[in-house]
Amino acid sequence: MVRAYLDSHWPYYCVSFLIASYFPAIEWYGSYLYLLWIVYAIIPLLDTLIPLDEINPTEEEEKVLTRQIKWKFPLILYILTDWTLFFWSMNKAVTAEMTVVEFLIFGVTVGHMGGLGILVSHEIMHKRDKVSRTVGTVNMAKNLYMHFFLEHLYGHHKNVATPLDPATAQFNQTVYSFLPQSIIGGFTHSWQREKELLERKHKAVYGPANRMLWFSAAYILIPLAVYWGYGLKGLVFFLLQAFYGVFLLEVTNYLEHYGLQRKETDPGVYELVSTKHSWNAPQLIQNILLLKLQRHSDHHANSFKPYQTLCSYKESPNLPHGYAVCILAALVPPVWFGIVNPLALQANELGKPSERDMESAKFTLKVWVLAQTLFFTSLLPFI
Numbered sequence: 001m002v003r004a005y006l007d008s009h010w011p012y013y014c015v016s017f018l019i020a021s022y023f024p025a026i027e028w029y030g031s032y033l034y035l036l037w038i039v040y041a042i043i044p045l046l047d048t049l050i051p052l053d054e055i056n057p058t059e060e061e062e063k064v065l066t067r068q069i070k071w072k073f074p075l076i077l078y079i080l081t082d083w084t085l086f087f088w089s090m091n092k093a094v095t096a097e098m099t100v101v102e103f104l105i106f107g108v109t110v111g112h113m114g115g116l117g118i119l120v121s122h123e124i125m126h127k128r129d130k131v132s133r134t135v136g137t138v139n140m141a142k143n144l145y146m147h148f149f150l151e152h153l154y155g156h157h158k159n160v161a162t163p164l165d166p167a168t169a170q171f172n173q174t175v176y177s178f179l180p181q182s183i184i185g186g187f188t189h190s191w192q193r194e195k196e197l198l199e200r201k202h203k204a205v206y207g208p209a210n211r212m213l214w215f216s217a218a219y220i221l222i223p224l225a226v227y228w229g230y231g232l233k234g235l236v237f238f239l240l241q242a243f244y245g246v247f248l249l250e251v252t253n254y255l256e257h258y259g260l261q262r263k264e265t266d267p268g269v270y271e272l273v274s275t276k277h278s279w280n281a282p283q284l285i286q287n288i289l290l291l292k293l294q295r296h297s298d299h300h301a302n303s304f305k306p307y308q309t310l311c312s313y314k315e316s317p318n319l320p321h322g323y324a325v326c327i328l329a330a331l332v333p334p335v336w337f338g339i340v341n342p343l344a345l346q347a348n349e350l351g352k353p354s355e356r357d358m359e360s361a362k363f364t365l366k367v368w369v370l371a372q373t374l375f376f377t378s379l380l381p382f383i
Helices: 010-020 022-027 034-049 059-067 069-095 100-125 130-138 148-159 175-200 211-257 284-289 296-301 323-330 333-350 355-379
Strands: 264-266
Touching (some): 010 022, 010 069, 022 034, 022 069, 022 100, 034 100, 034 323, 034 355, 069 100, 069 211, 100 130, 100 148, 100 211, 130 148, 148 211, 175 211, 175 333, 323 355, 333 355
16 A cells, blocks of 8 residues: 555646647747746745655555656656647747747747656656657657667666766866867767767677668758758757757756765775765655656666655755756856755765754755746746
8 A cells, every 4th residue: 555645646747738739828828937937936936835745655655656657647648748848849940930049948948848758758768668668768859868868777877966967066166167078078078978878789880780870960960951941940849849958958067976985995986976975855846747857866876766755864965946047047057066065074974964063055056946946937028
C-alpha cells in the first residue's frame, strides 16, 4: 500500500497542461511572456509560501511505485505536447507579425519548454532498455544536443564533483565561464569516449558504428531541413529555441553541483559519489514540474531510480531556493557567490551548510523572489 500523496501521478501532468495553456495565451491575448511569467514569478512565489516537499517513500513503497506503469504516461504526454508546441511555434514564428522583442521572447519561451523536454529525455535515458534510451536521444534532436546521452551517462555520472567533469562547476566559477566549458567539453569528451570504445572493439572510428558521426551529421542536416522548410526566419527561430534549451540545461547543471568536491584519495582517484555531492532543493511545485530533478543527490547515488521514487536526504546539502530562482541569481555572479559560496565551503567541510547560514541565504533569496516576481509581472502587459 502506497500513501495517497505518493501514489498520485496526476500532478506530473501539470507541465503539459502549462504548455497547452500557451496556445490560447498567444492566439487570444498575444501574451508572449505568459509562460515565463508563470515559471519565474508565480511558481517561485507559491513555493516560498507553501510547505516543502520532504516526504520520502519507504522501501516497500518504492518497490510498488517502481512496478507501476502509470508513471510513464506523464512523460509520454509531455513529449507529444512539447513537439506539438515546437511545430506550432515554428509556423507561428514565420507567419505571424511580431516585433523583434516578441520574436525573441517567443523563441526563449519555446526553448524553455524544450529545455524541460530535455529533462524528460534525461529521465528516460536513465533506463536500461535501448528503446527508452533511443527515444530520449532522438527527443533532443530539436536542441541539436543528442550527444548529451553519451556524455551524461558515461562521463558526468562517473566524474561528477571532480575536475575531470566539464559539467561540474568549480568553486568561484561564473556561469559564463562554465557554459563553454560544459558545452564544448561535453562534445569533445563524447568524441574521445566514442573513439576509444570503437578502438577497443576494433571498429573503424570514421565508420557507421560511430554514433558521434551520426549526431554531428544531424546537427548540420536538421538546420538545413529547417531552412528549406521555413526559410531564414524559421532557421533563426529554430536556432534561438535550440540554443536556449541547451542554455537552460547547462545552467541547471551549473546549479546542481556548484563548488561541491569529491576528495582525491590518490592521484587521479576520487572518493565514491555520495548524496553530499549534489545540491538539492525541496520546493514542492518546482519538484513536480521538474520530475523531482531537484532531489539530485539521490539521482546521482542511484542513477537508475525512476523519478517517482527519488528521495530527499537530510544529510544532503540544499540550495536556499528552487531552480527557477537560483537560475536567475546565478546569472549575476556577485549575488550568486555571496549567497552560495559560504554554503559550498561548509558542504565540502562538514557535509552540509549550517542552519544559521542556510537561514540567511534563504532570507536573501526570498527578497530576490519578490523582486523577480515584480519584474516579470511589470513586463506582462507589454509583451
